[in-house]
Amino acid sequence: MAGSSDDSATTPTPESVAASLKAIRNQIDAVDRQLVELMNQRASLATQIGKCKNDGNSEIFHPNREAEVFQNVLSHNPGPLDEVTVRAIFREVISGCRALQRMPRVAFLGPEHSYSHIATLTRFGETVEFVEVGSISAVFEEVLKKRVDYGVVPLENSTDGRIVDSLDMFVRIPQIKICDEIRMRIHHNLLANCEQSEIRRIYSKPQALSQCRNWLSKNVPNASLHEVTSTTAAARLVQSEPYTAAVASRQAGVKYGIQILCANIEDSSNNETRFAVIGSHHARRTGRDKTALMFTTPHNPGALADVLMVFKQNAVNITWIESFPSRETKGEYIFFVDFEGHLDDEKVAHTVREVGTHCQRIFVLGSFPLARVED
Numbered sequence: 001m002a003g004s005s006d007d008s009a010t011t012p013t014p015e016s017v018a019a020s021l022k023a024i025r026n027q028i029d030a031v032d033r034q035l036v037e038l039m040n041q042r043a044s045l046a047t048q049i050g051k052c053k054n055d056g057n058s059e060i061f062h063p064n065r066e067a068e069v070f071q072n073v074l075s076h077n078p079g080p081l082d083e084v085t086v087r088a089i090f091r092e093v094i095s096g097c098r099a100l101q102r103m104p105r106v107a108f109l110g111p112e113h114s115y116s117h118i119a120t121l122t123r124f125g126e127t128v129e130f131v132e133v134g135s136i137s138a139v140f141e142e143v144l145k146k147r148v149d150y151g152v153v154p155l156e157n158s159t160d161g162r163i164v165d166s167l168d169m170f171v172r173i174p175q176i177k178i179c180d181e182i183r184m185r186i187h188h189n190l191l192a193n194c195e196q197s198e199i200r201r202i203y204s205k206p207q208a209l210s211q212c213r214n215w216l217s218k219n220v221p222n223a224s225l226h227e228v229t230s231t232t233a234a235a236r237l238v239q240s241e242p243y244t245a246a247v248a249s250r251q252a253g254v255k256y257g258i259q260i261l262c263a264n265i266e267d268s269s270n271n272e273t274r275f276a277v278i279g280s281h282h283a284r285r286t287g288r289d290k291t292a293l294m295f296t297t298p299h300n301p302g303a304l305a306d307v308l309m310v311f312k313q314n315a316v317n318i319t320w321i322e323s324f325p326s327r328e329t330k331g332e333y334i335f336f337v338d339f340e341g342h343l344d345d346e347k348v349a350h351t352v353r354e355v356g357t358h359c360q361r362i363f364v365l366g367s368f369p370l371a372r373v374e375d
Ligand SMILES: C=C(O[C@@H]1C=C(C(=O)O)C=C[C@H]1O)C(=O)O
Pocket: 045, 046, 049, 050, 060, 061, 062, 063, 065, 066, 069, 093, 094, 095, 097, 098, 101
């Protein structure tokens, strides 16, 4: 009966709270011991897989298999941990397991804390050898010369469009393959160590300034904008010059000890950059894949329409199309097309063969698992 119970028996005392905490923490310690044992069991299995891959030269990064692993764990996640947390944990578990087979070397356009670096971390986790280079072309060169296993390069941004330097390098080195893609929501931040009203100069790379142009003109109208080579370089300048600000990643703010005056200042809330993981192989089929093609058509009326008709007739869904002027022949264009499906799907293989009959040159840049947007 309510009211007649002995309250002193249920009211927690400091001693009873401490005892409960101790008991629960003991349980957590026991669970953690099981977790670390299980993770090491997993690591031993991954090492066995590494031995099956055998010759030391085989690919150790299998994006298709990693996509399956995430699908498996997420479909068995009863909560209360949310999907983002489970993904983050497994990203690092997988990263460590891969490294037991062989530590992959991955090149990206630096410096550290650039968005390319964050994209690389998002896909590969912490246990890789990060190879920071100074240009997109250098990422391709490192991959081509096999000084790294993989490279991460930006392909397009939802606000600014295609990344010309990357497309140009595919034209120059068409044997490079795309084996995975990374879609990343890009959040820019206003970093400064003074009041917002005191900011006189704002530094960032051109793309970041352009993606925040409206916000900056409305909220920091008296500051002048200055382009530098990277968002990280901008953050470094803010450290040494008073009354300046940088538009950069949150991570750059934390690294260089600069306050985040305002977060998420990008004009479009859907500001997203799509990166390609480049290497020397395709990814195997998962059933939810994309394929990237690069081709040139004869300089005739309707040549591109003929190609597009093939996609229509085969009911293959195009997800991206770009044209890029050829360096070699004035007036001629190279086309980049991404579409749903894997080259191992009969429908896709047939479509690519048929597209080829309408092209002068055609290269399959790769098939890879469809990516989700990482926030
Ligand atoms: C263990 C493997 O190697 C790598 C590590 C994976 C993992 O830890 O689950 C998955 C795919 C590979 O990138 C494998 O190929 O299965």
